[in-house]
Every structure is written in structure tokens, then in C-alpha cells.
Amino acid sequence: MSEAEAPDPELARLLRRLERERQIRIEAENIAEQGLRDLYERQRELTLIEALITAANEAVDVDAIMEFALRRICKYSNCPVGHVYLRAEGPGRDLVSTRIWQVPRGEAFEAFCRIAEATRVASGVGLAGRILATGEATWIEDLTDDNFARAALARQAGLKAAFGFPVLIGAEVAAVLEFFSKRPGAPDASMLRIMAQVGTQLGRVIERKRARDHLTHHAYHDSLTGLPNRAMFMERLNQAIAAARASAEGGRRLAVLFLDLDRFKTVNDSLGHLVGDELLVLVARRLAACLRAGDQASREYRYGTERQLIGRLGGDEFTILLDDVRQTQDAIEVAERIMHELGLPFGLSKHEVYTGASVGIAFGDGSSRNGHDIVRQADIALYRAKSRGRGRWELFDDAMGAQVAEQLQLERDLHGALERGELRVHYQPIVSLQDSRIQGFEALVRWEHPEKGWIMPGDFILLAEETGQIHAIGQWMLHQACSQIRRWRESFDPQGALYVSVNVSAVEFARRDFVQRVLEALHATGLPPQRLKLEITESAAMADPERTQGQLKELQGHGIQFSLDDFGTGFSSLSHLLQLPIHTLKIDRSFVNEIDADGRKRHVLDTIVALARNLDIEVVAEGTETSGEVDCLSALNCHYAQGFYFSHALDQKAAEVMLSKQFDAGAERPE
Amino acid sequence: MKGIVFNLLAQVVQREYGEDAWDAMLESASASGVYTSLGTYPDDEVGRLVQAAASMLGQPPQAILRWFGRKAMPILADRFPAFFDPHTHTRDFVLTLNDIVHPEVRKLYPGALCPVFDFDGDDDDEVVQMRYHSHRKLCALAHGFVEGAADHYGETAIVTEPTCMHRGDEACLIVMQFAKAS
Structure with missing residues (x-):
């Protein structure tokens, strides 16, 4: 018995070896199982990453990829609830809910979602805010422990823990998923590693979307003002x-309103393109504000409202679409x-600039062929508005089309008119009201059109200004006039004060x-500078008063004098005008016309003459036509006058006839 | 230490001295003997086993390691012929340790901490100098592996160790030269 019970040492050794081998097997199985589990986990990670990479590569819509990511990650991490915040535009760039959720049905969850959707999350606040602040994945192990803002609602919904990670574009947190x-x-380390990768992939989608938006914006907007461009407007x-x-x-x-700025070219040429650009930006803003103020009923956009759109077609041309116009x-x-x-006035960074707008209006409806036609009609109406004196609006009508075609023909004809010798300078005498003697001449340009005959400056100077031909024409005029007066002085009045007055656009x-x-x-x-007067209009002088003053003072230093043309027709401030070194005021014909029959006009003129005398400024009355007017002007002590009553504008020969009469006679009748 | 080293040791001991000797070694070292090639076991367990063998055989531990390395080589050559077959000389095989053999080992046994040897000298030099630095201080095992490799290629290895961590040096320098076995 003792032998039976006594363990056989050999058997015991074998049993120990057997036990060891059994342990080795279990150990090997455990290792293999762990390996398989790890493999499975890696496989799941890979599947998730692969699915997200594929989806991200194909994604066009950010919301769709976010929904997809939420669904997959909720499944992967066994979380019932997932939610996406997006970074808001504007100051602070808080996180705002996208209202994209992965969430089960149920009242508790609904309350939980509602509060998240209603709350903007600032950097550093709560789980999402911490992720925004750090740019790193973050988690809360126990929602009831943490001072989690939605703790009570989370508890009701049975939610115990949370984690979230950022969607990164470079170092920028573009969105947060929780x-x-x-x-x-x-969450374990590998989980966080995977989420970091997911964040990067999702970031790529947002980045692509931004790049696309940027390109689209560029294709459809004017880069200077941010306004819709021609393509988008059309x-x-x-x-x-x-x-x-x-x-x-x-x-x-x-309705389409087509507008351009009065004197924009002037601003651009005199103050430079940067100032011109600055003005355009302010004009764009003012237009937008103007439209919004008038259409409070519809939703506002950055430029205009949903029923109104402002576009910049180029240069200083703006268009406005008014949709659904009642009348x-x-x-x-x-x-x-x-x-x-x-x-x-526009307060630019270094200048105060005055401009204004002319507007052409055209209407369209369901029968309109296309947008292009309506814009062209509005453009024609604008053209009409400008040719009628700027600062006004015109409605397009069919007759206008034909007239504009004629204008365009004229524009073509004007091209080269100077070179072909079709322009002439005529001279209208400016006479003293005391003795009716010629003091000087106003040089006036005439166009002898081969088919249409004589064309007055009012019918083509504006055109020349538009096309830029005004520079060549003006320079030519100045040379013609100066050399003519020099010759007349030599022939008739070598020591006298005969002068020429030249209009400057x-x-x-x-x-x-x-x-x-x-x-x-x-x-x-070779004309002495004292014998030249330059006529500038109020509006030209006031486009940039400071600069005008500088230029006039410089020319004045050389002895040149200045007339202020069309005085009384502008809106400029008198105090501004009188700061300029003006030698002569030319009273517009509208004040002179029928002055003998109109007491109010007489009163105005009386005031102007008195003012001018006080300031030592000469006064020339334009457009005198009757003896009654002349008598009246003399009685008011007006110095000088010009007009049909004395003489039309004369060509060289006719002027010389007049001059010879005066000076031959004058020799015998000294004053 | 990776389980494969323990398995190699068991195989060598069982082959040279029988099953009982291995049992006795395990007992003497208070080691479980439960080793699988995929597992990882404490470094000092190798130390205790080597110490047990040293006591049983009346030899210094370094000699045991060197013996083990030399005797383990045929088993490795048998299991991983792909590492040995491309070469005809020990020198060429030894020089592939860092770039080919150990990367493969890491693939097969994730987490294996293979030593990195610094080789000195030109390709043409007959003498190969190999610097070994590891907190495990198993230079004797490396020595044995080199001798075992030489046996595989029918060469004799003359190995000296001018510096050794066991003698207080910072690293071990294993200098080897191979000659065709006569």
C-alpha cells in the first residue's frame, strides 16, 4: 500500500513535464488569442480609416462626410451619441452646432441635443471648448464628476462618458466632433490615435471645400469691392x-439700373488709381447700405438683399438688379x-472727394429675351442721362436705341477728326459794357463734320472726354488760341491787354x-502768360478743391489768370470757390437771359457783382442777346459781357474784320 | 528575453545532457519552464538558469553562455536556413546581422530587443571588429554564436575580446578572424 501510495519519482517527473507542456500550450494559446484580438482591433481601425479616407476623397459635401464620420465612429466606439460643431465665422470664432447628430430617439436625448444646438461654445469652455483651445483629443471619464455643462441632461439620457477630437487644417481647429x-x-491610446487620423482626413475635406469656395468666389466676384462681377450678375x-x-x-x-460715377476718370487721373480704387470700395458699400435700407422686407446679404443684387461690371460701372418690381x-x-x-462727399484716407452718379434704368419681364439685352438698354439710358448733363436718371425707351446708335456713329467719326483737320477754333468777343470794345476772345471749338456740317462742342466734348480724345483736342486748342492771339496782338494791339480765354475740361x-x-x-x-485765361467749371474745380488750388496757384505764379465758368450752376460751396485764385467769374446765361424782365434774377446778379467787386474779381455776363439785357447789366455795373447781342463766335477772318474796325477807329478816338 | 532563447537553451541542454538535466536546472533556478517562442520572459530568468548550469557543471557562467551559443547555432541553421544559405563564409554571415537577420527576428517576434552591433573596418579586412553594448551583457553568448556560425561554414574562428563590460569597460569589443578549418 505504501508502495502504491509512494509516488514513483519517474512518474512524478513525467507528470511535472506534462503539466509544464500543458501550461506552455495554454500560454501559447493566450498569446495567439491576444494576437488575434489585436489583429481584429487593427483590422477594425484600418477598416474605419479606410472607409473614412475613401469617403473623404470622394466627398464634395462637408455635412455629408460629417454625418458619415459620426455614424462610423459611433459604431466603432460603441457610443450612442455623436455630434459635430463647426467653427463660426466672425469675432471669437466660437463653435456652433451643425445640428448634425448621431443620436437615438427619445425625449432625454432630444433635450440634450436642443441645449447643445442653442449654445455657442467659446474656446476653453466645456469638452468641445477645451478641444478648440488645445487642438487635441480630450475626454471626460465620468460626466457626473466633471463640471460638464450638460451633466444633468446627460445623466437623464444615461450617458456616462465623453470624448471628442478636433478636425484640423494645419494647426487650425476647423470643427470638433464629440x-x-x-x-x-x-478611450484607449490607439483609439485616440485613430481619431487624430480621422480628424486630419475630415480636415482635408473642409480645406478642399474652402479652396473650392474661394475659387468660386473669385470667379463670381470682383476682387476689389467683393461685389458680384459681370458673370454672376448676368x-x-x-x-x-x-x-x-x-x-x-x-x-x-x-429692373436693371446701370450707373457710373461722375468724374471718376478725373479722380483716377488726378489722385491716382489707389485713390480711385478706394473710392470704388466706398461706393460699393454705400450702394449696399442704400439698397438694404430700402428693402427691409427681404433677407439681407452682404451686398444687397435677396430681391436686389449689386454688381460691378468693371471700372466705375455698377449694375443693380431689382427683382419683382411693382411699378x-x-x-x-x-x-x-x-x-x-x-x-x-466721400472721406477717403487722404482726400475728401465729391462724385455723383448718373443712372440708366431698363425693365424686363417674362418676355425679355435675355439679361444681356436689358443691361444694354440700361446702358443706353445711362448714356442718355450723361449726355443730358449727368447726375440724373433716364428710363430706356425704344427711340433711345436709335439715337444712341447715332451717338455711337458720332463717336466713331470723332476718332481722327483732329488729324483730318475737321476741328476749327472760333472766337467770341468779350466786350466791355462801358464802351463795347473787345477786351478779349473766348476760344471755342467747332467740328466741321463732312456730312452733318457744323457740330457744337456741347454735342461732342463729352464724347471726347469719355474716349480720352479730349487731351489731344485740348492741347491743340490751347496752341491754336495762343498763337492766334499772339498774332492779333502783333497786328492790332501790340501794347494792349487783348487776351484769350480757353476752356479746360x-x-x-x-x-x-x-x-x-x-x-x-x-x-x-510766344504768348505772354498774362494774356491767357483758363476757364474752368465749378464742378471741375471742386472735384478735388485742394489739388485745384495748388495747380491754380502754380499757374498764377507764372501770370496766368482764371475764369470760373458757368458760375451759379453748380452746388459747390461759395466759401470753397472763393479760396481759389479766380480772376473772373463768368455768370451763366441762365441768370442773364431776360434779366431785364425778371426782378429776382436782377437781384441775384446784383449780389454777385457786389460780391465780386469786394473780392476784386471781374464779372463777365454770358449769353447776352438783347439790348434790354445789356442795358440792365450796365446798370448793375457788370464789367463785361459776351453773347449774340455783340457777336457770335467768329472764324479767324471775321474776327480780324471786327478787330480792324475797332483798332483803326480806336486810334482816332482815344478813351 | 524572448521565449525562443529559453526554448533553444532547453533543446541544447536536453540534447547534450538529457531531459533530467533540464528538469534539474529548472528546479535549481526556481524557473517555471513554461516558455513559448512567442512569449517574453524576465531577463534574470536566463541569468538564473545559466547560473544553475554553471553550478551543476562547475564552470563559469560566461563559459556556459559561450557553449550554449555555439551549440544553438546548428538548431538555428536548421530552422532558418534562409539566413545562412546565401553565404559561404562566416564573415559575410556575421556582417548581415544588423541589416537582415535582426529585422527578420523582430518581424517574427514582435517586441524582440535585438542588440545592435557596430562593425568596424573595411569590407576587405580579414579581421572583423564588432562592438557590443547591452545592459544584458551577453557578450559571451555572441562569442558562442560566432563560433557556432564558423562551425556551420567549416571555418575556425579566432575571437578575442580586448574590452568587455564584465571587466568594467563601457562596451565589449569582439574581434574575430576566420580561417578555413584544416
Whole structure:
């Protein structure tokens, strides 16, 4: 028995070896199982990453990829709730809910979602805020322990733990994803590693979207003002036409306002393109504000509202689409509001600039062929508005089309008219009202059109200004006039004060080399500077008063004098005007016309003459036509006058006849 | 230390001295003997086993390690012929340790901490100098492996160790030269 019970040492050794081998097997199985588990986990990670990479590569829509990511990650991490915050635009760039959720049904969850959607998350606040602040994945192991803002609601929904991670574009947190689990605890390291990768992939989608938006924006917006460009404006206009077509009997109307800025060229030429650009930006803002103020009923966009769109077609040309216009008057009111707003001074960084706008208006409805036609009609109306004196609006009508075609023909004809010798200078005497003797001449340009005959400056100077031909024409005029007066002085009045008055356009005046060009003309023709007067209009002088003053003072230093043309027709402040070194005021014909029969006009003129005398400024009355007017002007002590009563503008020969009469007779009748 | 080293030791001991000797060694070292090639076991367990063998055989532990390395080589050559077959000389085989053999070992046994040897001298030099630095201080095992490799290629190895961590040096320098076995 003892032998049976006594362990056989050999057997015991074998049993020990067997036990050892058994242990080795279990150990090997454990290692293999652990390996398989790890492999499975890696496989799941890979599947998730692969799915997200594929989806991210194909994704166009950020919301869709976020939804996809939420669904996959919730499944992967066994979290019932997932939610996406996106970074808001604007100050602080808080996180705001995208309202994209992965969430089970149920009241508790709904309350939980509602509060998240209603709350903006600032950097550093709560789970999402901490992720925003650090740019790193973060977690809360136990929601009830943490001062988690939604703790109570989370508890009701049975949520115990949370984790979240950032969607990164470089170092920028573009979005935050948060997940809620029913089991307390921290996510493991490999999980966080995977989420970091997911964040990067999602970041790529947002980045691509931004790049695409940026490109689209560039293709459809003007980079200077941020306004929709021609392409976008036309697209929206065509959409509006389509909408009108779809409306009841195509009766819905739309209007296009086409506007450009008065004297923009002047600002650009005199103050430089940077200032011009600055002005355009302010104009764009003012237009937008102007439209928003007038259309409070519809939703506002950065530029305009949903029923109104502002576009910049290029240069100083802006277009405005008014969709669903009830009556013509509505469009006119918008045009007038715009003209008023743009007529107020613009405070640029270094200058105060006055401009203004002319507006052409055209209407369209369901029967309109396309947007292009309507814009062209508005452009024609604008052209008309400008040729009628700027700062006004015109409605397009069919007759206008034909007239504009004629204008365009004229524009073509004007090209080369100077070279072909079709331009002439005529001279209108300016006489003293005391003795009716010629004191000087106003040089006036005439165009002898081969077919249309004589064309007056009022019918083509504006055109020349538009096309830039004004510079060549102006320079030619200055040379012609100076050399003519020099010759007449030599022939008739060597020691006298005979002078020539030459009109200067605002566009010419704005050139940086204006002073230089005037001095050149005097030098080339040999006319003493004291015998030249330059006539500038109020509006040209006031486009940039400071600069005007500088230029005039410089020319004055050389002995040249200045007339302020069309005095009384502008809106400029008298105090501004009188700071300029003006030698002569030319009273506009509208004040002179029938002055003998109009007591109020007489009163105005009396005041102007008295003011001028006080300031030692000469006064020339323009457009005198009757003896009654002349008598009246003499009685008011007006110094000088010009007009049909004395003489029309004369060609060289006729002027010489007049001069010889005066000076031959004058020799015998000294005054 | 990876389980494969323990398995190699068991195989060598069982082959040279029988099953009982291995049992006795385990007992003497208070080691479980439960080793699988995929597992990882405490470094000092190798130390205790070597110490047990040293006591049983009346030899210094370094000699035991060197003996073990030399005797283990044929088993390795048998299991991993791909490492040995491309070469005809021990020198060439030894020079592939860092770049080919150990990377493969890491693939097969994740987490293996293989030593990195610094080799000195030109390709043409007959003498190969190998610097060994490891907190395990198993230079004697490396020495034995080199001798075992030489046996495999029918060469004799002359190995000296001018510096050794066991003698207080910072690293061990194993200098070897191979000659065709006569």
C-alpha cells in the first residue's frame, strides 16, 4: 500500500513535464488569442480609416462626410451619441452646432441635443471648448464628476462618458466632433490615435471645400469691392428673367439700373488709381447700405438683399438688379436714393472727394429675351442721362436705341477728326459794357463734320472726354488760341491787354502734367502768360478743391489768370470757390437771359457783382442777346459781357474784320 | 528575453545532457519552464538558469553562455536556413546581422530587443571588429554564436575580446578572424 501510495519519482517527473507542456500550450494559446484580438482591433481601425479616407476623397459635401464620420465612429466606439460643431465665422470664432447628430430617439436625448444646438461654445469652455483651445483629443471619464455643462441632461439620457477630437487644417481647429458613451472610462491610446487620423482626413475635406469656395468666389466676384462681377450678375439676372417667365402670365417685372460715377476718370487721373480704387470700395458699400435700407422686407446679404443684387461690371460701372418690381416709380426711387447717397462727399484716407452718379434704368419681364439685352438698354439710358448733363436718371425707351446708335456713329467719326483737320477754333468777343470794345476772345471749338456740317462742342466734348480724345483736342486748342492771339496782338494791339480765354475740361485739368502742358503751349507760341485765361467749371474745380488750388496757384505764379465758368450752376460751396485764385467769374446765361424782365434774377446778379467787386474779381455776363439785357447789366455795373447781342463766335477772318474796325477807329478816338 | 532563447537553451541542454538535466536546472533556478517562442520572459530568468548550469557543471557562467551559443547555432541553421544559405563564409554571415537577420527576428517576434552591433573596418579586412553594448551583457553568448556560425561554414574562428563590460569597460569589443578549418 505504501508502495502504491509512494509516488514513483519517474512518474512524478513525467507528470511535472506534462503539466509544464500543458501550461506552455495554454500560454501559447493566450498569446495567439491576444494576437488575434489585436489583429481584429487593427483590422477594425484600418477598416474605419479606410472607409473614412475613401469617403473623404470622394466627398464634395462637408455635412455629408460629417454625418458619415459620426455614424462610423459611433459604431466603432460603441457610443450612442455623436455630434459635430463647426467653427463660426466672425469675432471669437466660437463653435456652433451643425445640428448634425448621431443620436437615438427619445425625449432625454432630444433635450440634450436642443441645449447643445442653442449654445455657442467659446474656446476653453466645456469638452468641445477645451478641444478648440488645445487642438487635441480630450475626454471626460465620468460626466457626473466633471463640471460638464450638460451633466444633468446627460445623466437623464444615461450617458456616462465623453470624448471628442478636433478636425484640423494645419494647426487650425476647423470643427470638433464629440461622442458620448454609456460606459464611464477613458478611450484607449490607439483609439485616440485613430481619431487624430480621422480628424486630419475630415480636415482635408473642409480645406478642399474652402479652396473650392474661394475659387468660386473669385470667379463670381470682383476682387476689389467683393461685389458680384459681370458673370454672376448676368447669371442672377437670367435667373430672374426665368422666374418672371414662370410667374403668372410672365407678368412679373424686374429692373436693371446701370450707373457710373461722375468724374471718376478725373479722380483716377488726378489722385491716382489707389485713390480711385478706394473710392470704388466706398461706393460699393454705400450702394449696399442704400439698397438694404430700402428693402427691409427681404433677407439681407452682404451686398444687397435677396430681391436686389449689386454688381460691378468693371471700372466705375455698377449694375443693380431689382427683382419683382411693382411699378416704374419703385425703380426710380431707388435710382434717386442712390444718386443722393453718392452725391454726398466721400472721406477717403487722404482726400475728401465729391462724385455723383448718373443712372440708366431698363425693365424686363417674362418676355425679355435675355439679361444681356436689358443691361444694354440700361446702358443706353445711362448714356442718355450723361449726355443730358449727368447726375440724373433716364428710363430706356425704344427711340433711345436709335439715337444712341447715332451717338455711337458720332463717336466713331470723332476718332481722327483732329488729324483730318475737321476741328476749327472760333472766337467770341468779350466786350466791355462801358464802351463795347473787345477786351478779349473766348476760344471755342467747332467740328466741321463732312456730312452733318457744323457740330457744337456741347454735342461732342463729352464724347471726347469719355474716349480720352479730349487731351489731344485740348492741347491743340490751347496752341491754336495762343498763337492766334499772339498774332492779333502783333497786328492790332501790340501794347494792349487783348487776351484769350480757353476752356479746360475737368478731365484735362485732372492730368498730373496739366501745368506743364499749359506752360509748354505758352512757350511754343510766344504768348505772354498774362494774356491767357483758363476757364474752368465749378464742378471741375471742386472735384478735388485742394489739388485745384495748388495747380491754380502754380499757374498764377507764372501770370496766368482764371475764369470760373458757368458760375451759379453748380452746388459747390461759395466759401470753397472763393479760396481759389479766380480772376473772373463768368455768370451763366441762365441768370442773364431776360434779366431785364425778371426782378429776382436782377437781384441775384446784383449780389454777385457786389460780391465780386469786394473780392476784386471781374464779372463777365454770358449769353447776352438783347439790348434790354445789356442795358440792365450796365446798370448793375457788370464789367463785361459776351453773347449774340455783340457777336457770335467768329472764324479767324471775321474776327480780324471786327478787330480792324475797332483798332483803326480806336486810334482816332482815344478813351 | 524572448521565449525562443529559453526554448533553444532547453533543446541544447536536453540534447547534450538529457531531459533530467533540464528538469534539474529548472528546479535549481526556481524557473517555471513554461516558455513559448512567442512569449517574453524576465531577463534574470536566463541569468538564473545559466547560473544553475554553471553550478551543476562547475564552470563559469560566461563559459556556459559561450557553449550554449555555439551549440544553438546548428538548431538555428536548421530552422532558418534562409539566413545562412546565401553565404559561404562566416564573415559575410556575421556582417548581415544588423541589416537582415535582426529585422527578420523582430518581424517574427514582435517586441524582440535585438542588440545592435557596430562593425568596424573595411569590407576587405580579414579581421572583423564588432562592438557590443547591452545592459544584458551577453557578450559571451555572441562569442558562442560566432563560433557556432564558423562551425556551420567549416571555418575556425579566432575571437578575442580586448574590452568587455564584465571587466568594467563601457562596451565589449569582439574581434574575430576566420580561417578555413584544416
